[in-house]
Amino acid sequence: xxxxxxxxxxxxxxxxxxxxxxxxxxxxxxxxxxxxxxxxxxxxxxxxxxxxxxxxxxxxxxxxxxxxxxxxxxxxxxxxxxxxxxxxxxxxxxxxxxxxxxxxxxxxxxxxxxxxxxxxxxxxxxxxxxxxxxxxxxxxxxxxxxxxxxxxxxxxxxxxxxxxxxxxxxxxxxxxxxxxxxxxxxxxxxxxxxxxxxxxxxxxxxxxxxxxxxxxxxxxxxxxxxxxxxxxxxxxxxxxxxxxxxxxxxxxxxxxxxxxxxxxxxxxxxxxxxxxxxxxxxxxxxxxxxxxxxxxxxxxxxxxxxxxxxxxxxxxxxxxxxxxxxxxxxxxxxxxxxxxxxxxxxxxxxxxxxxxxxxxxxxxxxxxxxxxxxxxxxxxxxxxxxxxxxxxxxxxxxxxxxxxxxxxxxxxxxxxxxxxxxxxxxxxxxxxxxxxxxxxxxxxxxxxxxxxxxxxx
Amino acid sequence: xxxxxxxxxxxxxxxxxxxxxxxxxxxxxxxxxxxxxxxxxxxxxxxxxxxxxxxxxxxxxxxxxxxxxxxxxxxxxxxxxxxxxxxxxxxxxxxxxxxxxxxxxxxxxxxxxxxxxxxxxxxxxxxxxxxxxxxxxxxxxxxxxxxxxxxxxxxxxxxxxxxxxxxxxxxxxxxxxxxxxxxxxxxxxxxxxxxxxxxxxxxxxxxxxxxxxxxxxxxxxxxxxxxxxxxxxxxxxxxxxxxxxxxxxxxxxxxxxxxxxxxxxxxxxxxxxxxxxxxxxxxxxxxxxxxxxxxxxxxxxxxxxxxxxxxxxxxxxxxxxxxxxxxxxxxxxxxxxxxxxxxxxxxxxxxxxxxxxxxxxxxxxxxxxxxxxxxxxxxxxxxxxxxxxxxxxxxxxxxxxxxxxxxxxxxxxxxxxxxxxxxxxxxxxxxxxxxxxxxxxxxxxxxxxxxxxxxxx
Numbered sequence: 001x002x003x004x005x006x007x008x009x010x011x012x013x014x015x016x017x018x019x020x021x022x023x024x025x026x027x028x029x030x031x032x033x034x035x036x037x038x039x040x041x042x043x044x045x046x047x048x049x050x051x052x053x054x055x056x057x058x059x060x061x062x063x064x065x066x067x068x069x070x071x072x073x074x075x076x077x078x079x080x081x082x083x084x085x086x087x088x089x090x091x092x093x094x095x096x097x098x099x100x101x102x103x104x105x106x107x108x109x110x111x112x113x114x115x116x117x118x119x120x121x122x123x124x125x126x127x128x129x130x131x132x133x134x135x136x137x138x139x140x141x142x143x144x145x146x147x148x149x150x151x152x153x154x155x156x157x158x159x160x161x162x163x164x165x166x167x168x169x170x171x172x173x174x175x176x177x178x179x180x181x182x183x184x185x186x187x188x189x190x191x192x193x194x195x196x197x198x199x200x201x202x203x204x205x206x207x208x209x210x211x212x213x214x215x216x217x218x219x220x221x222x223x224x225x226x227x228x229x230x231x232x233x234x235x236x237x238x239x240x241x242x243x244x245x246x247x248x249x250x251x252x253x254x255x256x257x258x259x260x261x262x263x264x265x266x267x268x269x270x271x272x273x274x275x276x277x278x279x280x281x282x283x284x285x286x287x288x289x290x291x292x293x294x295x296x297x298x299x300x301x302x303x304x305x306x307x308x309x310x311x312x313x314x315x316x317x318x319x320x321x322x323x324x325x326x327x328x329x330x331x332x333x334x335x336x337x338x339x340x341x342x343x344x345x346x347x348x349x350x351x352x353x354x355x356x357x358x359x360x361x362x363x364x365x366x367x368x369x370x371x372x373x374x375x376x377x378x379x380x381x382x383x384x385x386x387x388x389x390x391x392x393x394x395x396x397x398x399x400x401x402x403x404x405x406x407x408x409x410x411x412x413x414x415x416x417x418x419x420x421x422x423x424x425x426x427x428x429x430x431x432x433x434x435x436x437x438x439x440x441x442x443x444x445x446x447x448x449x450x451x452x453x454x455x456x457x
Numbered sequence: 458x459x460x461x462x463x464x465x466x467x468x469x470x471x472x473x474x475x476x477x478x479x480x481x482x483x484x485x486x487x488x489x490x491x492x493x494x495x496x497x498x499x500x501x502x503x504x505x506x507x508x509x510x511x512x513x514x515x516x517x518x519x520x521x522x523x524x525x526x527x528x529x530x531x532x533x534x535x536x537x538x539x540x541x542x543x544x545x546x547x548x549x550x551x552x553x554x555x556x557x558x559x560x561x562x563x564x565x566x567x568x569x570x571x572x573x574x575x576x577x578x579x580x581x582x583x584x585x586x587x588x589x590x591x592x593x594x595x596x597x598x599x600x601x602x603x604x605x606x607x608x609x610x611x612x613x614x615x616x617x618x619x620x621x622x623x624x625x626x627x628x629x630x631x632x633x634x635x636x637x638x639x640x641x642x643x644x645x646x647x648x649x650x651x652x653x654x655x656x657x658x659x660x661x662x663x664x665x666x667x668x669x670x671x672x673x674x675x676x677x678x679x680x681x682x683x684x685x686x687x688x689x690x691x692x693x694x695x696x697x698x699x700x701x702x703x704x705x706x707x708x709x710x711x712x713x714x715x716x717x718x719x720x721x722x723x724x725x726x727x728x729x730x731x732x733x734x735x736x737x738x739x740x741x742x743x744x745x746x747x748x749x750x751x752x753x754x755x756x757x758x759x760x761x762x763x764x765x766x767x768x769x770x771x772x773x774x775x776x777x778x779x780x781x782x783x784x785x786x787x788x789x790x791x792x793x794x795x796x797x798x799x800x801x802x803x804x805x806x807x808x809x810x811x812x813x814x815x816x817x818x819x820x821x822x823x824x825x826x827x828x829x830x831x832x833x834x835x836x837x838x839x840x841x842x843x844x845x846x847x848x849x850x851x852x853x854x855x856x857x858x859x860x861x862x863x864x865x866x867x868x869x870x871x872x873x874x875x876x877x878x879x880x881x882x883x884x885x886x887x888x889x890x891x892x893x894x895x896x897x898x899x900x901x902x903x904x905x906x907x908x909x910x911x912x913x914x
Binding site: 103175194282437 | 739828914
């Protein structure tokens with residue numbers, strides 16, 4: 001429980017309208033898209049960096065936890081306030097401060113929605129590459145805190161590759177700024193990368209300078225289906241192996257395809273064991289040439305059907321299918337767990353076989369969705385948490401999936417983050433000394449342990 | 458002075474052959490390509506991570522500084538052991554451990570020369586993009602410690618964008634490992650980026666997993682000359698502004714062109730006020746199209762002469778001119794100072810005017826070389842350090858250059874690092890709290906301050 005004194009301080013800083021403390025209000029800030037929940041004591045909405053600084057000073061003095069929160073679309077539990085305290089929302093810090101396509105950057109506040117940056121850039125023929133599945137709702141502050149990825153990160157890289165500079169408020173309330181508007185900058189430690197993916201445990205991001213890119217002049221989008229999953233995966237490694245790096249290469253298995261078809265009736269081939277949504281972009285002539293090479297490769301792997309999007313509307317339809325996968329899969333059962341183990345791309349076929357095998361052994365519905373070109377797999381298990389026996393199987397299945405990924409040279413998370421979901425599995429990929437190194441940094445920067453406590457560090 | 462006990466310990470760890478302590482030997486490890494020098498007490502050459510760990514344990518216990526050193530090609534003084542102690546060389550840890558082009562990575566020891574990685578990858582049709590001017594001699598350990606850039610980083614990004622994972626030995630001798638062979642990995646803090654550019658102040662890199670890329674099928678190289686420097690710079694911003702991102706876009710002013718011509722007689726146009734070496738790569742058809750667009754843009758800016766390299770030999774000749782610039786400029790006077798202030802690309806013309814103006818006011822020979830596409834400028838001053846009055850002017854000129862860059866939205870260093878050269882100027886770009894934040898991290902990780910002390914943190 002928060003002291004009345006602290007609550008009054010918060011009201012003084014952000015005003016009556018900026019503080020929520022009624023149970024029905026707090027309930028909206030207790031969860032993300034992972035399964036665990038925890039009620040905060042209070043939710044505050046700063047309007048400025050100065051507000052954030054004052055809130056953190058007050059919280060530090062009182063020793064009360066502060067957990068930053070964007071749109072709550074995280075799937076690893078990162079913004080769930082497991083130690084209660086203050087949740088800090090950024091809906092009032094949602095301005096695009098500067099758009100400068102000549103020098104290829106934008107300056108934004110943390111509450112700006114990813115898609116709004118895209119909209120602001122479109123008239124100039126530019127875009128911001130990282131495109132998490134949640135891009136229509138997730139905020140850039142959350143994207144940075146979780147180092148978000150997305151389908152086109154295969155070619156373009158993830159969030160950390162686009163953060164040029166940050167303004168961050170530390171637990172002490174001190175405001176630090178680093179990086180710059182320059183795409184090359186080696187002045188001091190690369191702090192922007194340290195904060196990117198730190199899941200709110202080191203500081204609160206209050207402003208970001210992001211690199212943006214000119215939109216490629218042409219895009220080609222293909223949906224290819226296969227008779228078995230092995231060939232689907234093999235086509236992926238063959239395309240990448242031939243030196244082509246598509247913008248995106250999304251794999252869906254039969255279960256996922258059918259779940260989408262049930263829900264959306266998009267005309268997908270229900271009998272296909274696997275499908276690839278492949279997108280290439282760039283200079284038109286280069287796209288045409290690569291398209292031919294890709295068609296050759298998928299044919300060599302026994303493609304059943306190759307469908308090219310002839311118009312923007314058709315392209316949108318194919319992407320809608322892909323983007324809706326998580327949502328429709330979530331409707332199969334009361335609960336869904338989606339993971340994002342990642343393996344070297346040559347191990348994708350083996351990893352898919354292993355996931356299927358685990359699903360059969362535990363008698364679980366596991367759909368496979370993958371950003372296959374970079375080995376980032378999203379096994380999704382639809383299950384019922386209230387069925388204890390089944391849920392235990394779910395947990396054992398995921399443990400085996402993590403172990404298999406690591407055995408194949410992979411890692412726990414490609415883009416979702418660790419949060420609550422995967423903290424326990426960190427020893428699979430890091431020795432004690434490395435974990436202790438992270439804790440030393442955390443301790444040095446947040447000695448009172450008030451920033452998003454109870455997470456991976 | 459090192460204690461006999463510590464020296465004996467070092468000999469025990471690496472053997473007689475792995476320790477140098479004679480004055481004439483030490484002198485070879487006292488400097489880099491910056492102007493300051495400092496003799497170490499001893500130089501050791503570990504053969505393994507275990508050796509590095511034992512050396513650091515011994516040094517920590519004795520409170521003796523340890524400074525890592527690659528090939529000593531740094532131009533900021535980073536490997537100069539200003540507090541003496543141990544210099545650690547990596548010529549015995551120079552193995553390429555794994556080349557895996559299917560999964561797009563290599564695993565290397567820190568002493569591997571950048572160009573040797575390129576040679577190991579070439580037969581597979583792959584390359585490692587970061588290409589510092591020193592690539593034929595500089596080692597990957599140094600490249601990572603300094604977050605090296607290079608001409609083609611305009612399109613491909615700098616070293617930090619290619620470090621997937623590291624093994625690092627801490628001051629305590631503990632060995633930590635993080636990152637993985639996966640291009641996407643968000644497991645814990647992004648430590649690979651923290652060490653990249655840390656200039657040996659946080660730990661000693663003993664192994665690296667680097668991302669590699671398929672070689673583009675085609676390359677086109679152009680040398681374009683202009684009648685004035687303004688038009689040269691304007692052509693750069695026009696090309697970038699049109700949405701084309703060349704692999705490289707190198708600017709040289711008249712003074713630099715003539716210095717090269719004096720030394721190498723490559724047939725460059727001595728009357729040109731400015732020149733651009735432009736390279737594009739990718740799918741052949743895309744290169745052809747972009748080449749036309751680039752020719753249009755340079756013609757719009759009054760290009761005097763456009764020369765396309767028709768063969769690999771001609772291409773090599775153009776690049777030799779560019780790559781030799783630093784070396785030939787260094788021969789104009791006894792000393793050379795080369796800086797690498799960086800500005801947003803739209804400010805390149807203004808920055809060049811400012812540098813010329815500063816040169817005139819102080820009556821100094823300042824050549825301008827720039828990775829112009831990303832605003833990374835290399836003003837070079839040839840002067841005589843023994844001429845005190847002149848050297849004072851050099852220092853004042855550089856101070857003004859740093860101030861001007863920051864005023865234009867730029868930063869102190871795009872790729873050379875801070876080292877000894879620019880520590881004093883950090884307050885121009887970072888507030889006290891940010892500097893103190895870096896110091897906190899340093900203190901937490903290296904409480905005895907033995908790792909490369911006396912540098913920027």
